[in-house]
Amino acid sequence: MDIFxxxxxxxxxxxxxxxxVALGYTMVYGIMGLINxxxxxxxxxxxxxxxxxxxxxxxxxxxxxxxxxxxLIAAILCCMALGWGLERIAYRPLRNxxxxxxxxxxxxxxxxxxxLAMIIWGRNYLTFPPLLPKMDFxxxxxxxxxxxxxxxxxxxxxxxxxxxxxxxxxxxxxxxxTSQNPAVASLMGVNINRVIAAAFVIGSALGAVAxxxxxxxxxxxxxxxxxxxxxxxxxxxxxxxxxNLAGAMLGGVLLGLIEALGAGYIGDLTGGFLGSHYQDIFAxxxxxxxxxxxxxGLFGEKTGDRA
Amino acid sequence: xxxxxxxxxxYGGIQAVRSITFHVKEGELVxxxxxxxxxxTSTLKAIARxxxxxxxxxxxxxxxISRLPPHDIIRKGIALVPEGRGVFPRLTVAENLAMGAFVRxxxxxxxxxxxxxxxxxxxxxxxxxxxxxxxxxxEQQMLAIGRALMSRPKLLLLDEPSMGLxxxxxxxxFEVVRAVAxxxxxxLLIEQNAKLALEVSQRAYxxxxxxxxxxxxxxxxxxxxxxxxxxxxx
Ligand SMILES: Nc1ncnc2c1ncn2[C@@H]1O[C@H](COP(=O)(O)OP(=O)(O)O)[C@@H](O)[C@H]1O
Ligand SMILES: [Mg+2]
Numbered sequence: 099m100d101i102f103x104x105x106x107x108x109x110x111x112x113x114x115x116x117x118x119v120a121l122g123y124t125m126v127y128g129i130m131g132l133i134n135x136x137x138x139x140x141x142x143x144x145x146x147x148x149x150x151x152x153x154x155x156x157x158x159x160x161x162x163x164x165x166x167x168x169x170l171i172a173a174i175l176c177c178m179a180l181g182w183g184l185e186r187i188a189y190r191p192l193r194n195x196x197x198x199x200x201x202x203x204x205x206x207x208x209x210x211x212x213x214l215a216m217i218i219w220g221r222n223y224l225t226f227p228p229l230l231p232k233m234d235f236x237x238x239x240x241x242x243x244x245x246x247x248x249x250x251x252x253x254x255x256x257x258x259x260x261x262x263x264x265x266x267x268x269x270x271x272x273x274x275x276t277s278q279n280p281a282v283a284s285l286m287g288v289n290i291n292r293v294i295a296a297a298f299v300i301g302s303a304l305g306a307v308a309x310x311x312x313x314x315x316x317x318x319x320x321x322x323x324x325x326x327x328x329x330x331x332x333x334x335x336x337x338x339x340x341x342n343l344a345g346a347m348l349g350g351v352l353l354g355l356i357e358a359l360g361a362g363y364i365g366d367l368t369g370g371f372l373g374s375h376y377q378d379i380f381a382x383x384x385x386x387x388x389x390x391x392x393x394x395g396l397f398g399e400k401t402g403d404r405a
Numbered sequence: 406x407x408x409x410x411x412x413x414x415x416y417g418g419i420q421a422v423r424s425i426t427f428h429v430k431e432g433e434l435v436x437x438x439x440x441x442x443x444x445x446t447s448t449l450k451a452i453a454r455x456x457x458x459x460x461x462x463x464x465x466x467x468x469x470i471s472r473l474p475p476h477d478i479i480r481k482g483i484a485l486v487p488e489g490r491g492v493f494p495r496l497t498v499a500e501n502l503a504m505g506a507f508v509r510x511x512x513x514x515x516x517x518x519x520x521x522x523x524x525x526x527x528x529x530x531x532x533x534x535x536x537x538x539x540x541x542x543x544e545q546q547m548l549a550i551g552r553a554l555m556s557r558p559k560l561l562l563l564d565e566p567s568m569g570l571x572x573x574x575x576x577x578x579f580e581v582v583r584a585v586a587x588x589x590x591x592x593l594l595i596e597q598n599a600k601l602a603l604e605v606s607q608r609a610y611x612x613x614x615x616x617x618x619x620x621x622x623x624x625x626x627x628x629x630x631x632x633x634x635x636x637x638x639x
Pocket of ligand 2: 445446447488565
């Protein structure tokens with residue numbers, strides 16, 4: 099029973115990170131039907147920028163909390179600029195190309211960004227500066243840390259902010275209208291290019307927040323870390339129904355829970371044959387099962403609901 | 406007010422509109438009629454800049470608009486009700502109307518105009534919070550017209566508002582089209598239903614295979630034997 103609650107907590111934390119990253123995939127897909135495979139790399143760059151900026155500020159004597167905040171803001175700004183640039187330089191020229199072309203470009207951009215990060219930050223693992231005090235809590239026999247609490251709260255608040263933007267502001271309404279019928283949205287006066295750019299920029303900002311949380315959680319970062327994280331977040335988006343915001347959130351949390359529970363019980367289930375380090379297989383089992391039996395995901399409609 | 410000169414539209418090798426010229430004066434309700442495939446929708450789309458014309462010019466209130474990006478057309482005062490309605494299916498009725506006022510910033514005026522649309526189409530008021538995709542075809546047409554009027558256009562372009570609707574719905578929608586025109590809205594109406602279009606309009610152009618073949622007072626065209634034979638099923 100203890101391990102169950104413990105894994106629920108771990109899954110919730112991991113899941114809220116997946117959810118934030120998954121939103122970046124789903125927003126872009128919802129607006130323009132593109133799977134931006136470079137999104138995981140945007141998250142990675144957010145983590146590495148924070149290491150550099152917060153690390154430097156701590157070294158020159160700034161209080162850790164302030165340095166962390168500055169690192170977060172720097173990561174958000176860098177990732178927003180990166181998302182904007184990706185759309186502008188890599189994808190916009192391909193707007194009317196066959197669907198496969200921008201997809202291959204996205205994979206190409208992901209490789210370009212990885213190599214760029216390797217040149218800037220090197221090949222080695224980097225230590226993420228501890229931005230939050232170490233504090234442990236106990237609840238019904240399960241343990242959790244302050245970092246875990248902050249991750250869940252920050253990602254819930256960020257997602258709340260996104261929902262407010264999309265469902266309560268004029269820009270959000272224009273984004274929803276554009277995803278449903280771009281030609282008619284432009285007749286209403288919506289500049290489609292701006293809405294698409296906004297989807298990239300907002301998705302990248304969410305990715306930056308996720309990147310900082312990943313760094314804080316694992317205390318380590320690397321130029322290749324965006325690959326697996328991106329793939330899992332993409333799985334989460336597909337699980338929820340790609341293009342659907344609520345789907346990405348739910349899919350992320352669900353995937354986190356499946357992985358954590360899977361990792362917790364895989365040893366017992368296989369009689370010790372497979373250990374918890376096999377937890378990565380769960381994401382891909384989920385992806386394959388969803389694609390086989392319900393490719394439109396939990397929230398997706400047959401026509402592909404694009405929120 | 407609207408001057409179309411030598412407008413030419415092609416899709417690859419298909420010549421959809423071959424150099425047509427026509428105009429709409431302020432306060433007029435002008436009809437553009439013709440059989441399916443004559444090039445009516447292509448003409449409207451080119452005016453609204455949803456598609457690029459191959460040649461020709463469009464002037465509106467003396468200004469050349471045929472090179473503007475599509476999202477600037479409504480800012481000049483032209484609103485298009487597209488063929489097949491084009492409502493945003495997963496926005497509510499109220500949100501669709503608000504989208505029509507996307508280029509406006511006067512909150513009070515917008516709220517006022519939304520009520521005005523509900524007065525034109527009480528059915529929309531009843532469906533206010535429903536997703537537009539759940540409305541019937543006729544209700545969607547009402548919504549598309551209301552949405553276009555929400556921008557307070559100087560010129561309203563209507564692409565086959567009667568398409569696929571029951572006669573009673575068509576009647577309701579045309580009552581509003583008439584009322585809006587009577588209040589002074591300059592309107593260009595496209596219709597396959599020639600009788601209906603000629604009855605509500607003052608002037609009309611007849612299109613055939615991408616060209617204007619006839620034009621004149623609607624009342625006269627209604628009595629023209631050629632028109633009667635080709636478009637009124639006599
Ligand atoms: N997107 C398109 N691609 C290729 N041909 C088209 C397209 N849209 C219309 N056409 C062709 O252009 C011609 C005019 O079509 P359209 O303007 O829709 O006529 P109407 O509105 O009078 O029925 C038709 O021959 C039609 O097949
Ligand atoms: Mg047509």
